[in-house]
Amino acid sequence: MSILSASLARVKPSPTIAVTTRAAELKAGGRDIIGLGAGEPDFDTPQNIKAAAIAAINAGKTKYTPVDGIPELKTAICTKFARENHLTYTPKQVSVGTGGKQVLYNAFMATLNPGDEVIIPAPYWVSYPDMVLLAGGTPVIVTAKIDTAFKITPEQLEAAITPKTKWFLFNSPSNPTGAGYSWDELKALTEVLMRHPHVWVMTDDMYEHLVFDDFKFCTPAEVEPGLYDQTLTVNGVSKAYAMTGWRIGYAAGPIELITAMRKVQSQSTSNPCSISQHAAVAALNGPQDYLATNRALFQRRRDLVVAGLNACKGISCPVPEGAFYVYPDISGCIGKTSAGGTRITDDEAFATALLDETGVAVVFGAAFGLSPNFRVSYATSDEALTEACARIQSFCAGLA
Ligand SMILES: Cc1ncc(COP(=O)(O)O)c(C=O)c1O
Numbered sequence: 424m425s426i427l428s429a430s431l432a433r434v435k436p437s438p439t440i441a442v443t444t445r446a447a448e449l450k451a452g453g454r455d456i457i458g459l460g461a462g463e464p465d466f467d468t469p470q471n472i473k474a475a476a477i478a479a480i481n482a483g484k485t486k487y488t489p490v491d492g493i494p495e496l497k498t499a500i501c502t503k504f505a506r507e508n509h510l511t512y513t514p515k516q517v518s519v520g521t522g523g524k525q526v527l528y529n530a531f532m533a534t535l536n537p538g539d540e541v542i543i544p545a546p547y548w549v550s551y552p553d554m555v556l557l558a559g560g561t562p563v564i565v566t567a568k569i570d571t572a573f574k575i576t577p578e579q580l581e582a583a584i585t586p587k588t589k590w591f592l593f594n595s596p597s598n599p600t601g602a603g604y605s606w607d608e609l610k611a612l613t614e615v616l617m618r619h620p621h622v623w624v625m626t627d628d629m630y631e632h633l634v635f636d637d638f639k640f641c642t643p644a645e646v647e648p649g650l651y652d653q654t655l656t657v658n659g660v661s662k663a664y665a666m667t668g669w670r671i672g673y674a675a676g677p678i679e680l681i682t683a684m685r686k687v688q689s690q691s692t693s694n695p696c697s698i699s700q701h702a703a704v705a706a707l708n709g710p711q712d713y714l715a716t717n718r719a720l721f722q723r724r725r726d727l728v729v730a731g732l733n734a735c736k737g738i739s740c741p742v743p744e745g746a747f748y749v750y751p752d753i754s755g756c757i758g759k760t761s762a763g764g765t766r767i768t769d770d771e772a773f774a775t776a777l778l779d780e781t782g783v784a785v786v787f788g789a790a791f792g793l794s795p796n797f798r799v800s801y802a803t804s805d806e807a808l809t810e811a812c813a814r815i816q817s818f819c820a821g822l823a
Pocket residue numbers: 462521522523524525548594597598627629659660661667670671672
């Protein structure tokens with residue numbers, strides 16, 4: 424009999440972490456590697472946030488805290504939701520966890536029974552289906568192709584809903600495509616949801632602040648207040664404030680759900696790091712001007728990468744509305760053979776040959792549920808991006 428559980432056998436390790444680890448190993452071995460796999464800003468946490476953490480340490484804020492967050496942070500989160508999303512929540516409706524990842528996981532653990540279905544638009548963040556599986560639920564994948572700009576249609580959502588649907592998991596701007604739903608596009612989805620009151624909405628708004636051009640971020644309970652009582656709005660400080668290592672994410676929703684999520688967390692990790700919580704208060708309550716600076720920086724990099732990839736033979740790269748990812752289509756490369764002799768049978772073969780032959784690390788599309796594509800994270804320097812695009816161009820030019 425295996426020591427490992429049956430539920431673990433249903434999930435796979437995170438492919439994005441696997442790519443990042445492999446690229447780091449090759450680099451440690453002396454190879455010239457450009458990593459475009461990691462999903463985190465390449466700049467440092469702002470000074471005021473670090474200072475708040477140091478002050479918290481010096482003030483002895485180093486003990487256990489309430490399981491799902493200190494009151495100051497819950498209040499700061501309520502203020503943030505009112506200020507930025509026009510959503511009214513009280514601290515009792517807020518849960519803070521060790522990253523958005525734990526918050527999402529708690530929500531699934533707290534709500535899913537065997538057979539419960541969770542609608543997940545693809546391409547999706549790699550962790551969603553596996554989290555659902557670990558919690559005993561059934562992922563129902565709805566695929567959004569490049570011809571609808573990687574966004575699902577109301578008709579697709581309607582067709583995916585069954586009596587067993589418990590959640591619709593929504594993520595805009597999206598990891599891995601960067602696609603962002605406009606107010607009208609989201610409204611069309613919420614109209615479907617309003618016809619199916621047994622379906623709850625879990626919205627992952629992690630990339631809210633990384634939006635470009637004149638795109639305006641919006642979130643389901645804001646667009647359709649009628650969904651407020653069945654929506655869990657998830658967000659965090661990782662991406663907006665360059666705080667990925669601090670591990671603070673949060674959610675707001677109905678008290679019954681938030682209480683259940685606290686129960687899950689109380690029997691697993693207890694409170695998120697006390698020092699990080701004080702840092703997150705500073706992030707949310709402090710100056711917000713660097714968000715605009717970062718947006719401008721990422722928009723410039725997006726444009727650089729989209730132009731660089733569209734100059735590659737066999738690749739077509741749409742211009743996304745947000746996040747720091749692009750998700751080029753590589754149909755024109757499939758079936759060819761690389762200069763190094765690898766047959767490009769699928770996007771995994773493409774990514775492997777690209778890494779081996781050029782030292783550029785990207786994550787293959789199959790990991791996100793739509794092929795043949797790959798994901799580029801452009802959260803790295805302009806120089807690295809320019810060099811990476813040049814290498815991808817010459818790799819593609821060498822395909823025969
Ligand atoms: C869409 C999405 N949701 C949630 C997370 C998790 O963020 P955190 O670092 O807060 O756990 C990520 C991180 O990559 C993400 O891309």
